[in-house]
Amino acid sequence: MIGSPDVVAFTKEDDFGELFSDPLSLPEEFSVPLFNHAAHANPWTKTSYAKFSKDFILISEFSEQVGPQPLLTIPSDPKVCGTFDLNYFSLRIMSVDYQASFVGHPPGSNYPKLNFVEDSKVVLGDSKEGAFAYVHHLTLYDLEARGFVRPFCMAYISADERKIMQQFQEMSSQFSKASECLKMGNRKAFANELEKKLKDLEYTRSVLHKEAELQKTNSGCYSTQAIEKANELANVEKSIYEHKDLLRQITSYPSRKRKDMDFVQCEMEKATEISAVDDTLTCNSDNAVKSVETESDNRKSTYTPQFIKAKSAKCFDKRLKTLEELCETNFFHQTLEQLNLVEKSFRGDLSFIYTSQINRALLTKQRVTSFLFEAESDWIDETSKNFKVSSNTPPIPILNLSGELMNLESYTTSVDVDHIKQSGESSEVPAESSTSDITQETSEAADTETKGSFSSEKSIETFGSVSPSNLQSNYFEGLERSKVSTTSSYEDQKVGKMSPHRTSEGSPAEVFGNGHLVPMDSACCIGQDGFIYEEPTPEIAQECCGDTVVNQEPLSLLHGDPVLQMDYILEDSTLLGSPNKGLMFSELNTSVLSEEAARINIEDVSDSTSYMSTSTSSDRAASPFTYGSVLTLRQKKKAGHNALRFIRQYPFAHQAIFCLLSGRTLVILGSDEGTVRKLVNALLIYVPNLGKYGETVQPWLSTPFQLTDLQRWKLIGLQRAFSPAGSSILHSLNRYSRYISILDCDNKTLRCPPYKGILINHMADHRTQIKRGSTYFLHVQSLLTQLTAKAFLYTFCHHIHLPMDMNDQGSVTSRRTNFLLQLGCTVEESKIVQYLSELIKTHCIQGHLKGVNKSFFSFDYTTSYLYKI
């Protein structure tokens, strides 16, 4: 019976719930759950009772010879696992494999049938060990194994259950990629193995045949021996038939699988598989997969068939293949790489991961303006789009977090509910589960039990809404519709006809695409440093992919146009030999992500100089920023430090900053390169539309600059030289003085238009209490964000820009001015907003065309004054 208070509560919720929502508050999906103080006094103590120091990934196998056994951990450092019993945990996680991976002779069929099972994704908890795990089961094929299958699992083990629960989806997708890679390699290996076996069998058959003939001619009658031989021959025949059927099955895998999978990413991978497998097997003469072919060709040519004895060795006698042998080496290493990235991306506290995810999700919604001061976030998608169009290679799967976050909450709640329903005996229900009280029965009973596990497949059965397909479709909601459709249509086309550029198909790198992985140092979450250099921006997401590649390829090569770069690599890859293949493709990935490649060096928080030694992006202590290299957030934060010094040192910092913000080129003139570079570096953070490589900044120029340079650069470090060249430099300065402001760092003077506003006073208060460069950087960012918001408003308010009639220029101008006044802008700030607005407009109109991002150069005629210290 429903009591009256309940009824009231319901009506309230239904009728007024939405009315009371605060329009200014963040959407629910972006709100960070508050830390539950009551449950845990110290948020960092949670991990203390676990026997391992930090999260790790475990790969285990259910060996048919020895049972469950751990194979490897990531990171491989044994310290990570500490005293944690991997064997025991392997047993736990391998014993909950829900896969119905039946292989063998199904009833009604004469031949063994391969089952292409979905991976199962399970969350396991072991409260005694203090370990919680996301467990990803997969099966690999092995001709020598029982039933041709070898069950494996990959587990992400953490002490924080909430982390597993909340990041379930992200983990699932990341692990799926890894699994997909393994399986793809495995299918190839399996097919190869089958082919070999077939050859053996055929050879055996021919030998047996000969022997039988021989016996027949020798004896002339059917001896028992002959009958035995005939039986043996018949067995071999049957075996050949079976193996051929297996080969056919493994070859036809994708077409069978397509029907029951509907999400894009999978299709994408399948498409690549189709071609890869097809090509290996059918030896399609396609140059793109030449490497694969030659590989298999070589093997065929070199492989000498062996006679197979009728009674093969018992399974316990033989050595089982290692994981690396099961999958091709390339794929195996690629998978490990991927898992390393996964491990990195889930490092740290949940709140940190969550916050950075939210941050990224929010940023992706701001593409219109984020190019101004944020590090550009959308270019990865964009390049992959280009990539698709230009080179006709399979699109890199794009994971958009915004969509994911949208349904993250709902997903986790349903997970929780499921959890509870599944395990009646479960005692400890996650603290955040609102429904926990209802089903909780006994608390002590299940102490040593598996704390509660559920399989994603089961949950699919229970909750239709959590099926992978649904997840996936939700998942992609964040993406623009068009993108999804192009991707899928592309796939269709892809499957339909093989395009000439099939270079990267079947490559391990392929599988991973560039999902947003967030490698981070767990140390940074603890906050012992007081500040986190790994600022949650979308770029970080990609850090990973450059991890190993940075060392393989000089970065300078990667700095070119990513698209070009890729074409280059694609062309190259037609002649690649097999061992280099993986490397080439990882480069391919990296060229997309060259930005992150540079950033990878900067991961270390504590050591501020560490990146200099390894960094490809910096060679000078004075200025971490050199022209043409990728500009990283880390560098920007370093710049914050310099900027702080600058504003303390120079009283005319306001004017200088004003120049930069209003789009007037600032020339820093000096004879000492170090000083000039330092100043350029300091002022970097105020330059709107800095570009991903800092294209709009020239830190050191020793030749006279030209008009076109003004068009390109907004901040120039210029050498003062007392030579003929120097005088011509000065002449050019003189000539273009109306377009530029000149900061003379030898004489400590600044010549520029005046600034009287207050905004920049806030931004660059020389008495600021801020001590840290990174803090100051964020302070500036926040003010710049305010400005950006104004510029956004100003740009997109129709009524102030559209003329009432044809000859209405004047009224538009006055409406604009009034609007800016309403926004609370002074004359100078109006200039800034107008400049930003122009940038936004050109950015929107020209789209993401590269190179022509700003072909014109605007200025105004104002008087400059000379400021001195």
Place this chain on the structure above:
Amino acid sequence: MLRWILGAREAQGTVEKSAALFIGEEQPKNCFTEMQVLKGHFDIVRFLVQIDDLRFASAGDDGLVLIWNVETGELLLDLRGHTQQITAMTSYAYVRGGNTHTALITASSDRTLSLWDPDTGHRVQNVSDLQSSVKCLLVLDRLDTWVSGGNELCVWNKDFELQCKTVHHSDTGISAMVELPKNFIAAAMDREIVIFKLNVSGSDIAVMAMRHLTDHQDTIRSLINVNDGLFASGSHIGELILWDSLNWTIQAYEHILWEESAGEGQSEVKLTNQKQIERSIQHMSSDGELLVAAVGSGLYVYNVALKSVVAYRRLAHDSNVLHTMLQEDGHLMSCSADGSVRMWELLDLPLPAEPASSGLFGMFGTFSRSSKQVCPPTKKLPEVSSLRSLELTGDLIGHSGAVQMFVSFKEKGLVTCSTDHLLIVWRDGELQSQLRSLALFHKLEQNQGL
């Protein structure tokens, strides 16, 4: 100016030292607040020709003819074919299939003449192995023919067939031509103006020299049509003669001397040394009523109807003025070898005539040679009252070499070409900003939002 940069060193910018006038950085009347630099040429760009509202062609010493979009600054076409510098370029409108097409005729030092289709970039016609290189081109729309002037004058039909030509005149050749009424052509040859008559009989055209006007004392530098009844010529030593278009008589004769004032002291020496160069009339432009002459580094505005000086600036630029343009309501533009474009406004002088200006007028060496036959100076208004001042309203600095010429596309902007191989499009920043807003909203509409 920037002497503080130079520290102890002396400012070596001659621009600064001899600056005739300096407007400063505050230029409220200057609407050109946006520039776009167009790169494409490898040598001096000398010619700009407007093709239509949107396109223009540029040509110069590198033999390239480039076609640009003035709105976007995009290089549309690259017309290659000439092996040497372009000496003349003109647009040529012809009717084909009911539509008017605009083609380009170019002449080059490689003694070829080419007709280009600016839509496709094809070289439609080409005439090579001419006897001399062509220095000027004149299209006669009425006859649907065009005339090339080099050492001889050739008449061509629209199919690039030579109709007739004159005998070899002189090695100096024809430097400029204007079309006169009744199928006459005036051509400037060194110190003479030769009047040619085109006799059209059926499809045949014959050309013959009618008269030689030998009133100029020195080489004629510019020759323009002022209005239906008048054309003007200017010579190297500052002679400006207005001619009657029908009977080729002198209507007015001005000799601009740019004499020095006594008070200027030392600088006089230097300037008088340069007098010969400084008085050369490099360029003239007219709107039918006013005539602007670029005299040395100065500007000279002449009222054709009143036959009187309207305004002048002896030192309008730091170097020779190369091109001028008269705009509506008393605005004019000039560009010069000093690399700048300046914008001027004709302003009425305040009523109490400034002593300085009247004094200046006194030293201004203008005299009307009483015309030989016609037009006695009828309305001789007091000259002082008609004199207006030429005020600098703005300057455009961008080129690092002499600005050879400019073409105005009204609100779409102004295109300048220069010795520094660059073209610059100057635009009204405010207007462009509004246009971009419109474009943005248009795009938003197309994309259904952001």
